Amino acid sequence: MVRATSTPRPRLGVVKLASCDGCQLMLLNLEDALLSIAERIDIVEFPEATSHRSSGPYDVVLVEGAVSTPEQLETIHEVRREAKSLVTIGACATAGGIQAMRNWANHDAFRAAVYAHPEYVESLATAQPVSDYVKVDGELRGCPINGDQLLEFVAALLTGRRANLPDEAVCAACKRAGRVCVMVAQGIPCLGPVTMTGCGALCPGFDRGCYGCFGPREQANAASLGAQFVAMGQTPVEAGRLFAGFTGYAPPFRDVITELGGAPGIPAGHAPSPASTGTPSGGN
Amino acid sequence: MTSSAVTTVTTEPRRGTGFLPRAEFQHLIDLLGEDGRTVIGPTVADGAIVYGEVRAVSDLPVGMGAEQSPGRYRLVDHHDERYFAYAVGPTSWKRFVFPPTLDLAESHRDEHGHVSFGPVHHEIPKLAFLGVRACELAALGIEDRVLLGGPYTDEDFRKRREHALIVAVQCAEPGGTCFCTSMGTGPGVRGGHDVLLVELADGFLVSSGSEEGAGIVARLGLSAATEDQLVEGSDQLVAARDRIGDPVATAGLHDRLLAKLDSPRWAEIADRCLACTNCTAVCPTCFCTSVSQRSDLDGRTAVTERRWDFCFTKGFSAVALGGNFRPRVQDRYRQWLTHKFATWIDQFGTSGCVGCGRCITWCPVGIDVREELNLIAPPPVLGTEAQVAAHAPRTSVFHVDAVRPETHDTVTLALSTPDGMDWSRLHGEFVMVSVPAIGSIPISISRRLPTGMELTVRAVGPASTFVTGLERGAEVGLSAPLGHGWPVEAAHDHDVVIVGGGMGFPPLRPIVDEILAHRASFGEVHIYHGARTPSDLLYKEELAAWASRGDLDVGVTVDRADTTWLGRVGVVTQLFDHARWDGSKAIAFVCGPERMIQATVSTLAARGITQDRIFISMERHMECGVGLCGHCQVGPFFVCKDGPVFSLAQLGDVFGREGI
Numbered sequence: 042m043v044r045a046t047s048t049p050r051p052r053l054g055v056v057k058l059a060s061c062d063g064c065q066l067m068l069l070n071l072e073d074a075l076l077s078i079a080e081r082i083d084i085v086e087f088p089e090a091t092s093h094r095s096s097g098p099y100d101v102v103l104v105e106g107a108v109s110t111p112e113q114l115e116t117i118h119e120v121r122r123e124a125k126s127l128v129t130i131g132a133c134a135t136a137g138g139i140q141a142m143r144n145w146a147n148h149d150a151f152r153a154a155v156y157a158h159p160e161y162v163e164s165l166a167t168a169q170p171v172s173d174y175v176k177v178d179g180e181l182r183g184c185p186i187n188g189d190q191l192l193e194f195v196a197a198l199l200t201g202r203r204a205n206l207p208d209e210a211v212c213a214a215c216k217r218a219g220r221v222c223v224m225v226a227q228g229i230p231c232l233g234p235v236t237m238t239g240c241g242a243l244c245p246g247f248d249r250g251c252y253g254c255f256g257p258r259e260q261a262n263a264a265s266l267g268a269q270f271v272a273m274g275q276t277p278v279e280a281g282r283l284f285a286g287f288t289g290y291a292p293p294f295r296d297v298i299t300e301l302g303g304a305p306g307i308p309a310g311h312a313p314s315p316a317s318t319g320t321p322s323g324g325n
Numbered sequence: 326m327t328s329s330a331v332t333t334v335t336t337e338p339r340r341g342t343g344f345l346p347r348a349e350f351q352h353l354i355d356l357l358g359e360d361g362r363t364v365i366g367p368t369v370a371d372g373a374i375v376y377g378e379v380r381a382v383s384d385l386p387v388g389m390g391a392e393q394s395p396g397r398y399r400l401v402d403h404h405d406e407r408y409f410a411y412a413v414g415p416t417s418w419k420r421f422v423f424p425p426t427l428d429l430a431e432s433h434r435d436e437h438g439h440v441s442f443g444p445v446h447h448e449i450p451k452l453a454f455l456g457v458r459a460c461e462l463a464a465l466g467i468e469d470r471v472l473l474g475g476p477y478t479d480e481d482f483r484k485r486r487e488h489a490l491i492v493a494v495q496c497a498e499p500g501g502t503c504f505c506t507s508m509g510t511g512p513g514v515r516g517g518h519d520v521l522l523v524e525l526a527d528g529f530l531v532s533s534g535s536e537e538g539a540g541i542v543a544r545l546g547l548s549a550a551t552e553d554q555l556v557e558g559s560d561q562l563v564a565a566r567d568r569i570g571d572p573v574a575t576a577g578l579h580d581r582l583l584a585k586l587d588s589p590r591w592a593e594i595a596d597r598c599l600a601c602t603n604c605t606a607v608c609p610t611c612f613c614t615s616v617s618q619r620s621d622l623d624g625r626t627a628v629t630e631r632r633w634d635f636c637f638t639k640g641f642s643a644v645a646l647g648g649n650f651r652p653r654v655q656d657r658y659r660q661w662l663t664h665k666f667a668t669w670i671d672q673f674g675t676s677g678c679v680g681c682g683r684c685i686t687w688c689p690v691g692i693d694v695r696e697e698l699n700l701i702a703p704p705p706v707l708g709t710e711a712q713v714a715a716h717a718p719r720t721s722v723f724h725v726d727a728v729r730p731e732t733h734d735t736v737t738l739a740l741s742t743p744d745g746m747d748w749s750r751l752h753g754e755f756v757m758v759s760v761p762a763i764g765s766i767p768i769s770i771s772r773r774l775p776t777g778m779e780l781t782v783r784a785v786g787p788a789s790t791f792v793t794g795l796e797r798g799a800e801v802g803l804s805a806p807l808g809h810g811w812p813v814e815a816a817h818d819h820d821v822v823i824v825g826g827g828m829g830f831p832p833l834r835p836i837v838d839e840i841l842a843h844r845a846s847f848g849e850v851h852i853y854h855g856a857r858t859p860s861d862l863l864y865k866e867e868l869a870a871w872a873s874r875g876d877l878d879v880g881v882t883v884d885r886a887d888t889t890w891l892g893r894v895g896v897v898t899q900l901f902d903h904a905r906w907d908g909s910k911a912i913a914f915v916c917g918p919e920r921m922i923q924a925t926v927s928t929l930a931a932r933g934i935t936q937d938r939i940f941i942s943m944e945r946h947m948e949c950g951v952g953l954c955g956h957c958q959v960g961p962f963f964v965c966k967d968g969p970v971f972s973l974a975q976l977g978d979v980f981g982r983e984g985i
Contacts, residue, residue, distance in 0.1 A: 077622050193619070200624030202763040202787045205617040209602060209638040212689075216606030217425035217633055221371035221415050224689050226398045234601030234689050248371065259639045260654055265597050269396070269690045 051100040051198065054086035056120050058106030058113040059140055059168060063185040064131035065089035065105055071188055078195055097123025101198060103181075107133040107140055109168040121175040128194075129171045132184035132287040136256045140168040141290035142305035145298075170290070181206070184254035184287040187239050208259045210234050211251050215242035223250055230270045230283050235261035235293065256288035263293040267301050278302040343547025344554055346528040347406060351382050353492075353531075356541055357453040362490065365421060366455030367411065372400055376416040379455055386411060393500035393682065396691025409456055409524045412500030413681050417609035418454055418461055422485040423468065429616065430629040430720070432761035432802065440761055440800040442720040445628065447481065453490040457518065459511030460503075460681040462493060464609035466517055470673045471612050477951035477966075490537065493518035497561040499569045502682030504695055507573035510679040512565045523558040530558050572695045573680070574704035579667045581702035586659065586982065590701045595655035597690050602635035604684035604692075605661065610677050613641070613955030615948060620762035627762035634954070636660050641956060644946050645785040656984030664958065666698065671961030720759050720802040723777060725795050731863050734784045735828070736793045740803065741777035753806025754832065754942070754969055756780070757950045760801060764788040767947040767965070769832035770806060778806075781831035781863065807950045811940060811970050813839045816912040820848040822934070824925050826855045826897055826917025830863050832942055833916050837871065844876060849906060851878045855897030855921070859883050859890040880904075897921060898928040908933030916942040923981050926973060936973040941980075943969050959985060 055065055069075065069089060078084075085099065102124040108114055121127055132138045143151055144167040152159040171177055181190055190206055197204035207213070211233035215222070223229040223245050231250030233242065237258040244251050257263065263284060270280035281303025284294040289305065298304050345353060357364045358380070366379035367386050374386045385408040392399045393412060403410055428445040457465075469486070472479040496505075496512035505511030514521055519538030523530035530550050533539040605611040615634035620627035634641055637658075642651040651657050669677030678694075685693045727739040758780065759765040766788045772779035784790040795801060813836055821840065825833045840847050852871065856862045862881065872879040880900040882893035893900065897917075913929050915922055922941050929939055945957035945964040952966030960979035962968060973980055 074622070081622055196620050196622050196624075199622050200620055200762045201791060202618065202620075202624070205619075207638070208640055209635065210599070212601040212603050213606065213633075213635060213638070216603065219375070219416065219420060219425070221373040221375060222398075222603065222687055222689065223372075225396060225687050226372040226400075226415075228397075231689075234599040234603070260600060262595075262597075262599050262654070265599055265690055 050081060050083045052083045052085050052098070054097065054099040054102040054120075054124070055084070055088065056086065056102055056104045056116065057088050058104065058117065058134065058171070059109035060106030060131065060133045060138070062089050062105070064134075064181075064183075067185050067188050067191055068103075071192060074192055074195075081199055082195070099124045099126075101126045101128060103128050103130050104134050104171055105130050107137050107168040108165070108171060108174055109140055110164050112163070114165065114174065117171055117174055126178045127171075127175065128179040128181065129177050130181045130186050130191075132182070132254055132256060133168075134171045135180045135182055135291075136288040137168050137170045137290035138184070138287060141170075142285070143168060144290055145304040168290075179204075182237050182239055182255040187241070189241075190239050207238055209238050210258050211236045211238050211240070211242050211245070211255070214238045214240075215245050218242055218246065220245050223248060224273075228273055230273065230275060230280070232266070232283065235263045235266050236288075250283075252286050253284065253289075253294065254287040256291050257293040261293040263297045264300065267297040271301070342530050342532045342550045342555065343542060343545065344528055344550040345522075345531050345545060345547055348528075349545075350408070350529070353541075353545060354379060354381065354455070356544055357455065357490065357492065360451065362451045362453045364453045364455055367409065367414075369400065373398060374400070374411050374414040376414075376418070376420070376454075376456075382408070385409075390498055391500065393502050393686045394691070395502065395685050395693045396688055398686050407524055407526075409494045409522075410498040412496070412498060412503055413458055413461065413683065415607050415683065415687055417607065417681075417683065418457065418465060418489075419468065419609050419611075421452060421454070422465070422489065423472070423479075423482050423612065424485075426630060426632045427481060428628050429631050432618075432627050432629065432720075432759065434625060434761040436625075438799050440722055440802055442722070442759065442761075442802050449481075449484045449488050451488050451490075452485075453492060455492045455494075457491050457493045458496050458681075459493070459514045460496075460505040460508075460679040461609060462491070462514060462517040463505075463508075463510035463679040464681070465491075467610045467673070467675055467677065467679065468612065470675060471610070472953065474673065477953060479953060490520075490541075491518045492520045492522060492538075493534075495521065495523040495558065495562060496565050497524060499565050500682060500686070502685040502693075502695075503569050503680065504572045504682060505680035506566055506569045507571050507575050507695075508676060508678055508680035509575075512569065513562050523561070525554060525557050525561075530554060573698050575676075576704060578698065578702060578704075579670050581704065582663055582667045582698070585701050586663070586978075586985070588701050590697070591655040591659045594658050594692060594697060595653065597692055598637075598654050598658050599690060600637040600654045600657060601689060602637045603687050603689060605635040605637060606633065607683040607687045608665075609679065609681060609683070610665075611635070612953070615641070615954065615956070616765070618762055618764055624762035629765075634956075636664075636955065636958075642946050644944060645789075648944075650945060651984050653984055660958070660985070662694065662697065662701075665694075668958070668961040672963070720757075720804055722800050723803045725797055725799045725801065726777070728795065728797055731781060732783075732861050734793065735781060735861075735863065737771065737779055737781045737831075737864075738792070738795060739774065739777065739779050740801070741774065742803075752810065754808040754810035755947075755950075756806055757804040758782075758788070758792055758801060759803070760788050760791050763791050765802075765948075766792075767807075767950060768792075769942070769969075770810075771831035771834045772838060773835055781828075781834075783828050804950060808965055808969050809967065811836050811914050811942075816840075817846045818848065819938075820906060820911040821850045822853075822901070822906075822908075822911050822913040822929065823851065824853045824855075824897060824901075824913065824915045824917070824929075826921035826925075827857065827861065828863075829915075829917030829921070829942070830854050833914055834864065834867075836914055837877075848910065849878065850876070851880070851901065851904070851906060853880045853882075853897055853900045855882045855884070855900070855917075857884045859887055859892075878906075896924065898924050901932070902928050904932075906932075912938045912940070914940050919944065926980075939973045940970055941973065941976075943971060943976075945969075 129135045148166045194204045224231040229250045232253035233251035236253045237255040239255045281298045281301030364379045368377045369386045390411040432442045472482045493514045518534040533542045618627045665677040723740040729737045755769045768780045770778045771781040784793040871877045886894045947965045948954045948956045950965045952963040957964035
């Protein structure tokens with residue numbers, strides 16, 4: 042009648058691609074719960090916590106970071122083969138992250154400008170979300186991911202229920218929390234209406250617009266919101282640039298940037314489309 | 326109101342209207358705060374006038390107001406002494422009587438698989454609402470009808486409502502998005518309050534609307550208002566009414582709106598609509614909720630949490646296997662607008678809108694319902710309970726007495742209750758099956774037993790997968806039977822046609838049981854079952870036994886055959902589109918996937934069965950099961966409470982419409 046007790050402990054891996062490790066740190070930051078989790082899950086790979094390396098197979102692997110180098114491209118295919126369930130965590134893995142800003146620019150010119158010896162830097166022309174290369178079974182969004190969502194994900198994994206990770210807008214959480222809309226009451230542009238909830242509407246609680254770090258929610262009408270920013274007095278390029286943050290490479294935001302301008306690193310008046318890599322089968 | 330929340334009839338003791346000088350207003354705040362009450366009223370925070378705790382006059386928005394227009398709200402300083410010279414802001418009193426999140430129940434599952442379910446008890450705070458407008462009183466009255474009108478009631482809401490003293494303030498400063506005049510809810514207060522204030526230049530006219538309010542007013546020790554003061558108050562109200570005008574033509578709006586379900590305007594609105602949920606979140610009457618479970622890591626203890634949910638999200642209308650009945654934003658906007666202004670009236674006898682204008686002001690892109698209503702359904706002209714104190718059904722622990730596998734992913738469980746209650750006498754079509762820490766799902770009853778029932782369950786999501794894995798002796802939580810089932814009595818002396826596709830067959834099985842128990846009361850009986858493949862067929866032995874009786878006509882077909890199958894292949898309608906029976910004397914009961922139902926219904930209609938004699942069971946996202954959460958709405962119905970079984974005649978043009 043109760044299966045959970047008899048099943049072997051699930052094997053969990055944490056794999057890092059191009060990222061800052063901040064999402065892995067959220068797992069470490071669970072502190073009190075971490076020991077309980079470790080009693081119930083075999084954490085077989087976790088670079089931020091241990092230098093011990095183990096290859097799969099994994100029941101679940103959490104992937105942090107974008108695919109930015111040829112080596113990472115090999116890694117992600119290898120991890121996919123070894124994982125029953127592959128879950129991407131954070132803005133880099135789910136949307137390309139900050140490093141995907143280079144997708145709008147000339148990658149070789151960037152590399153030459155930044156590094157003394159660009160020939161030592163092996164990287165792909167674009168930084169892509171993991172789902173552009175392999176099938177992804179689940180996502181934890183955010184920059185960084187939210188600790189409560191991570192804990193909910195783990196609890197759901199262990200009990201066998203569906204994790205409660207709503208696909209609603211940040212606005213829903215903002216209104217439940219009783220916050221006043223910064224866009225309507227103060228004229229501050231806010232990405233909340235088109236961004237997936239999960240952060241608890243953090244920024245609007247501090248009189249800031251949402252930066253979109255959880256990325257676009259389902260059917261995000263980013264075009265309408267961009268037009269509203271312009272109606273509120275932003276120039277089209279300023280409005281477009283508001284979408285060009287942590288998750289700007291995610292399609293609905295990317296399309297607005299293409300439409301309005303404001304691509305990262307591109308002067309006003311030039312609005313090229315981001316580089317396309319001819320991506321890949323297996324995306325979701 | 327502190328007594329009897331539902332009956333909002335004013336029992337005005339009419340001891341006249343007193344005058345409270347502005348300098349003495351603190352005295353009123355102090356009186357309201359006696360008896361352990363917290364006074365909640367207007368206060369300035371985060372660039373808006375919101376409702377928060379008020380201890381002193383200085384907490385009030387002294388001299389402040391706000392400019393409001395579609396998608397825009399700005400505080401303005403009137404540079405005067407008034408406390409209430411503003412139109413309603415983003416907060417509504419809903420937050421205090423119907424909290425955004427609420428723990429409903431706690432459940433446990435121990436290491437032996439024993440389960441238990443219990444409520445979570447909440448300390449209900451005693452509150453005084455200061456500054457309630459006419460439109461807001463109307464909104465509270467609407468919530469009373471929705472949440473306390475029955476047959477199921479929200480007892481947490483009732484207690485919070487009864488624990489709140491209401492001090493209304495007459496509106497003198499309407500905002501740019503107000504339209505209470507059109508909705509007939511304001512600006513003048515017409516009851517539902519304990520105390521009524523009218524703010525004048527130098528102070529307040531004070532009167533009472535209840536015994537408790539009269540007590541408070543008496544303790545203020547006021548002098549009677551002068552004639553001039555009374556005139557000043559009524560002039561303000563008239564001026565407020567004139568400023569609002571009559572922006573929405575509401576006469577006949579119900580019918581006009583429902584006639585425009587196919588308007589191209591819905592898609593145009595969806596180009597702008599962000600589906601961000603702000604309109605519903607600020608609405609003082611929107612009541613839809615969802616529940617989810619929080620658990621410890623082992624799933625031993627779980628808390629069921631209810632939170633405000635919104636019909637603009639995709640998850641709101643999602644069902645198992647990835648289906649969604651309102652996939653597009655235009656479907657969701659149409660649902661919201663037609664519910665507020667039309668089908669709400671069918672359900673609750675009142676419009677769901679009070680004209681407060683919040684949904685207009687707080688829409689980030691400024692969609693204006695006044696404008697949309699006049700565009701979608703422009704006027705020509707003309708136009709329009711028995712409360713049972715039964716709370717949402719308690720979850721009872723049931724034991725699994727037997728498990729019979731039906732297919733690779735489907736089992737039939739026989740369940741009984743240890744409390745010895747005679748479940749066979751409880752009407753209802755389905756039960757909510759609860760598993761601690763995993764969730765709650767609606768399952769149709771597939772057979773009634775003297776002390777329980779059989780449920781046939783297919784493993785689709787986590788909860789159904791868990792339930793299908795239960796073994797003999799296991800425990801699980803069940804609600805009392807819910808919803809309206811098949812009107813089998815109506816089929817007495819008629820021929821009966823039963824058509825079940827896939828998992829739509831189990832809900833029909835009790836009809837066959839009933840017919841067999843009183844076989845002579847029915848005419849010819851035709852039973853048709855279609856499945857995807859031979860291995861997906863349900864109740865194979867039972868079907869064979871029914872077929873061999875000789876007094877039942879049983880047809881079975883599969884979409885795709887395998888090497889073992891020698892029977893019919895094809896869709897279920899092929900079993901009877903040329904069968905030799907006469908539809909003019911038949912009643913049909915149909916259940917299955919939506920598309921199968923549509924195909925079946927048109928074939929049955931072609932065979933001469935009229936719409937009032939075709940009954941179908943509808944699938945929707947059912948969550949609370951008792952008509953309080955809003956998920957399963959179809960036109961004027963909640964599928965869980967009004968259905969899930971409907972006649973086609975009842976459904977009218979709601980049946981088969983995309984995105985409704």
